[in-house]
Amino acid sequence: MFDLMQINPGLWVVIAGVICALIPKTGATGFLRKILVLGAPILAGALIYQMYFGQDIGSDGVIGGKLLFGGIELTTLRIDRLSLVWGFLFCLAGVINAIYGLHEKCRITDSSALVYTGAAIAGVLAGDMITLFIFWELTAISSVFLIWKGGEHAYAAGLRYLAIHVLSGVMLLAGAVMFARANGGDFTFGYIGLDAPGGLLLLLAMGIKCGFPMLHMWMQDAYPKASITGTVILASFTTKFAIYALARAFPGTDILIWIGCIMTCFPVFFAVVENDLRRVLAYSLNNQLGFMVAGIGIGTTMAMNGVVGQVFVHVIFKGLLFMSIGAVMYRTGTAKASELGGLFRSMPFTAVLCLIGAGSIAAFPLLAAFVTKSMILAAAVEEHLYIPFLMMLFASAGVMEHSGIKVPHFTFFAHDSGRRVKEAPWNMLVAMSLAAILCIVLAWPWGGYQMLYALMPYETDYKPYTVDHVVFQMQLLFAAIFAFTLLKRFKLYPAERRAEILDADWLYRKVGLNIALWGSAMWTRLGANITRLRDATLGKAGKRLYQTFSPAGGLSQSTPSGLPAALIAGVLVLVLVLEYITP
Known part of the structure; x- marks a missing residue:
């Protein structure tokens, strides 16, 4: 049935x-x-x-x-x-x-x-x-x-x-x-x-x-x-x-701890110099995935709960950031930081929603990642994984810089690009508003984050809103903001340029292609040499055999006609003897 x-x-x-x-x-x-x-x-x-x-x-x-x-x-x-x-x-x-x-x-x-x-x-x-x-x-x-x-x-x-x-x-x-x-x-x-x-x-x-x-x-x-x-x-x-x-x-596979920590750190350097804001968010995606991979590698109940919670809120706030930049691109036709700026004047609602997403990914208190990412960091400390903890701490400050500050700053503030466009379509605003509300509700200290914790695979009594955690997180975030401001003030922050940033795919698509072309050329040359050698060798051997065994050859002219029959008979006898004596 x-x-x-x-x-x-x-x-x-x-x-x-x-x-x-x-x-x-x-x-x-x-x-x-x-x-x-x-x-x-x-x-x-x-x-x-x-x-x-x-x-x-x-x-x-x-x-x-x-x-x-x-x-x-x-x-x-x-x-x-x-x-x-x-x-x-x-x-x-x-x-x-x-x-x-x-x-x-x-x-x-x-x-x-x-x-x-x-x-x-x-x-x-x-x-x-x-x-x-x-x-x-x-x-x-x-x-x-x-x-x-x-x-x-x-x-x-x-x-x-x-x-x-x-x-x-x-x-x-x-x-x-x-x-x-x-x-x-x-x-x-x-x-x-x-x-x-x-x-x-x-x-x-x-x-x-x-x-x-x-x-x-x-x-x-x-x-x-x-x-x-x-x-x-x-x-x-x-x-x-x-x-x-x-x-x-x-879960609990140690190598994933180090793979995840590397994933959290290396995108920070690429995102700082990248001009395409959708690529910045793609690097930020790598960064956030690294926290999840490292948590899986740690494998404790707290770490796994942190992974599950981080995945849940990440889909929401990362989607919110991609939606806000998508709305800007829908209205302006570009997502290049060098061509944007000043859009808070004409897209104020999108700007506010983007800031909520930026604060969420940076783990500001009262916003989404604050109640989940800290569980992975706490699990690393509990397991005495201090180097991975420091790597993830650096990456947390980095994500504040490139997704928490850079994306909204260069899109909606910074220099005025002079663009005056319409606000995002109503359906985009509704979708972004739903995501923004979830970013707030799921981190709300009075019953909100408990709804998220109730979905986790293991029971937890973790309390994210402690004085130590709030103060420490705010110190980390304000240090990142201060560093960004200082670098901008003294013109040390990398300028937004219309350039293609080379990544690891360059090794596959450029170096790898050249190696493949070189290998193909060498293979073709080897084949040609083998063919030339074969033709030369077989040609000489064939000529010699023709001169010896052809009807006009020397063997045919000087050998009695019965000798070939005798040789064939001898070979047949030899084969029969070998067959008989072979066990």
């Missing part, structure tokens, strides 16, 4: 996305498409709530959707304390993104956004690695269209994005097969660890998707080239999907 409660809720969002692709983009049917884009994530969230809270569940949560595929038992639905948070979060992000994109008339954007959202929801609710792989790849395939809608310069970036994410999926599948073969064919997605067969491949596959150092550049390459709405949607799902997979498979 058909049971709705056995179907992964994300699948309904994917189906809605496919239907969207078939609905024309104009008239009443266009309105119907927007209802689907907005309603499908709400339906998925309601189903997740009903599945988890509306029935008696076991200690392992909701397990369902079992089916056989090629002799492998798949568990296509699992909702437990970990996946529940990501499921609700992705549904919430889908709704906010849908409101932000209500002005879009593009059928491809609406369809891709829904399929992408649904694949991310379905992926975090998957109970086995085959189902995980299917939706892992579907997120890549569906999201690339959001990049290609960015214009003529986006096509190559989209191809690179697709290639690296397909590579990630292939590595994920290979690692899953190796792991399952060593475990009796069991593809259940749970703790794996680095020492397990296929563990390294799985870690690298997830590392590509969440931007490990030297594997991160696809974000800075693709996100700024996507469409305005597409960039907001892209920032919500892919990397957080990968963080979920890491949290599920590799």
Whole structure:
């Protein structure tokens, strides 16, 4: 019998996305498409709530959707304390993104956004690695269209994005097969660890998707080239999907502490000199992901709670920042810091909302990250990881500089660019306002942050609003503000220039290309030399054989006609003797 409660809720969002692709983009049917884009994530969230809270569940949560595929038992639905948070979060992000994109008339954007959202929801609710792989790849395939809608310069970036994410999926599948073969064919997605067969491949596959150092550049390459709405949607799902997979498979893996700390630090230097503000936010995304990766590496209950909380608020405040810069780009046609400034006069509401997002990512008291990031830092101190703590402390000051100050300063204040434009469209303001309200409510000291803590996988009695924590955080933030002001006052802050900042992708796209071209030339030259040598050698040997054995050759002229028959008979006798004596 058909049971709705056995179907992964994300699948309904994917189906809605496919239907969207078939609905024309104009008239009443266009309105119907927007209802689907907005309603499908709400339906998925309601189903997740009903599945988890509306029935008696076991200690392992909701397990369902079992089916056989090629002799492998798949568990296509699992909702437990970990996946529940990501499921609700992705549904919430889908709704906010849908409101932000209500002005879009593009059928491809609406369809891709829904399929992408649904694949991310379905992926975090998957109970086995085959189902995980299917939706892992579907997120890549569906999201690339959001990049290609960015214009003529986006096509190559989209191809690179697709290639690296397909590579990630292939590595994920290979690692899953190796792991399952060593475990009796069991593809259940749970703790794996680095020492397990296929563990390294799985870690690298997830590392590509969440931007490990030297594997991160696809974000800075693709996100700024996507469409305005597409960039907001892209920032919500892919990397957080990968963080979920890491949290599920590799908690307490020590190497992740150092990988995460490096991720928090290196983007600070790139973001300071970057002119494209969407690229600045992409580097900031790397920075914030580093805190999550480091927390997973620490692996204690406090650290894991901090990771879950940081993921939840990060999707909201990072989306708010991308939405505010997207609104500016929608009205001005650019996101270059060198071409903006003074926009608070004509876009005051967007400016205020951007400042809330900036304060949230910088972890100002009473704003989102203040109640989550500190849990990861406290966990590092509890485990006596003082060097990682100092690295993350430096990165916290850095994110205040580039996302908390630089983005709103050069967009809305700084020099006056002379642009006088309209305020953002109403739907963009509504979406940004919802995100801003959540940034405040989820950090509110009188009952707000407890709602967020109630979603965490482990019970916690952590109190973020202590005198020591508030004073220490304010000292750190004001020190960053003072440093920025001082550098600007004495003209030591890097000027905003129209320039392309080289990143690690230069090694792949330039040096790597030259190495490939050199290798191809050497291979061609080697092949030509081998051919020349073969022709010369075989030519001389063939000529000598022809002179000896041809009808006009010397052997034919001087040898009796019966000798060849005698030689053949002798060889036959030799073969028969060898066959007889060989055991």
